[in-house]
Amino acid sequence: MTDVSQDTLLDGRVTFYQPTEGYRAAIDPVFLAAAVPATAGQMVLDVGSGVGAASLCLAARVAGVRIAGLEMQGGLVTLARQNIAANGLVGRVEAMIGTLQAPPPRLAPGSFHHVMTNPPYQSADGGRASPNPIKAAANQEGEVDLPAWMRLAVNMLQPKGTLVVVHRADRLDELLAALRGKVGEITVFPLWPKAGRPAKRVLVRARKGVATPLALLPGLVLHEDDGRYTPIAQAVLRDGAALV
Numbered sequence: 001m002t003d004v005s006q007d008t009l010l011d012g013r014v015t016f017y018q019p020t021e022g023y024r025a026a027i028d029p030v031f032l033a034a035a036v037p038a039t040a041g042q043m044v045l046d047v048g049s050g051v052g053a054a055s056l057c058l059a060a061r062v063a064g065v066r067i068a069g070l071e072m073q074g075g076l077v078t079l080a081r082q083n084i085a086a087n088g089l090v091g092r093v094e095a096m097i098g099t100l101q102a103p104p105p106r107l108a109p110g111s112f113h114h115v116m117t118n119p120p121y122q123s124a125d126g127g128r129a130s131p132n133p134i135k136a137a138a139n140q141e142g143e144v145d146l147p148a149w150m151r152l153a154v155n156m157l158q159p160k161g162t163l164v165v166v167h168r169a170d171r172l173d174e175l176l177a178a179l180r181g182k183v184g185e186i187t188v189f190p191l192w193p194k195a196g197r198p199a200k201r202v203l204v205r206a207r208k209g210v211a212t213p214l215a216l217l218p219g220l221v222l223h224e225d226d227g228r229y230t231p232i233a234q235a236v237l238r239d240g241a242a243l244v
Contacts, residue, residue, distance in 0.1 A: 004079065011238040013057045016083040019075075027222075027237060028118055028201065029054035031191065032166040033061065033237045034243040035203045036116050045107065045156050047100070047117040048072075053081035054116060055093050060148045061240045068112075069095045070103055100144045107156065115153045116164045118148060121171070123171025146171070147178040154182045157208040169199040176204075176214075185212035187208070188217035189243070203243070 004017045009030055018025055033054045038044050041064055046055045048070030059067055060142035071077050080095035098104045102239065123145070146150075153163055163183060167175050169190060179186065191200035220243070222233045234239035 009053060009057055009237075010060055010240045013060050014053075014241060015086055016051055016053060016056060017079050017086075018051045018053075019079075023050065025050065025053035028058050028166050031201075031203060031243065032116050032118055032164060033057035034241065035164045035166075035189070035205060036114050037162055037242075038062050038065045038094055038114050041065070043111065044114045044116060045070065045112040045153075047115060047153050047156075048119060049080060049095060049104055050076050050118075052083045052093065053090055053094075054118065055080075056083060056087055056089065058116070059074055059089050059093050059242065061242065065092070067093045068107065069093070070098055070100075070107065071095065072097065072099045075094070076092040100149060103152070109155045110158055112156050112161060114162045114164065115160055117153055118166050119149045119151070122169045123174075130216050139148070146174055149176075150178040150182065154179075154208055159209045161208050163204075163206045163208070165204045166204060167204065169202045172202055172204070174201075179204075179206060183208050184210040186214040188214070189217045192221045194223045194225065196220050222225075 003020045005020045006015060006017055036044060036058055038058060044058060044065060044067045046067055046069040049055055049071045052069055055067045055069050059065060069080055074097055077095045077097045084090055084093045084095060096104045139152050157163060165175060186204065186206040189203040191201040192199050221230050222231055224230055229237060236243060
């Protein structure tokens with residue numbers, strides 16, 4: 001594992017360690033966690049959980065929720081376990097090592113109320129991979145492509161369970177194709193960098209075994225013209241507000 005830095009999310013409510021080089025958790029896992037409609041007592045699976053940023057943010061927002069993180073990189077799982085302990089969440093949040101092809105036996109299909117995931121943003125042929133192995137594994141698909149990633153995520157859900165995905169806006173067509181026939185009640189929530197600018201990220205939420213048609217929502221503008229976060233974005237990023 002490379003050198004690590006200590007960082008915070010939710011205005012200091014979450015503290016966590018992450019590698020100084022390679023993939024660095026920023027706002028995407030915070031918005032991902034904010035979009036999960038979890039309540040106390042429910043079980044959530046975080047697929048591709050990294051150092052646990054999204055899991056920690058969800059646990060900080062929803063008291064009593066239980067979260068399991070699945071991550072294939074052992075060094076990140078080690079950091080995630082340290083982060084869980086540092087935030088006093090042992091027993092509520094767990095970090096597991098495993099792959100989508102061979103998840104731990106404890107992750108039984110159909111056993112989660114919600115699944116949240118931040119899949120690699122680049123396809124396997126989507127450009128030159130980063131020379132940093134941690135960043136390459138986080139950002140670029142390897143043996144598991146987006147359809148396979150979605151199959152695992154949906155398979156882990158209970159009937160009528162909720163899937164929440166944060167992904168690049170320019171891969172929305174691929175994401176929706178990967179979900180076709182597997183889920184319904186799909187909502188697409190763009191994250192606009194500024195008013196009038198094209199969205200770079202989308203949050204997609206769907207439910208297993210529900211046939212409600214797709215809905216395109218207004219989304220959220222992240223920044224004012226002067227670069228400050230908008231009030232709603234600040235409420236999510238600093239106060240831990242949920243995205244309804």
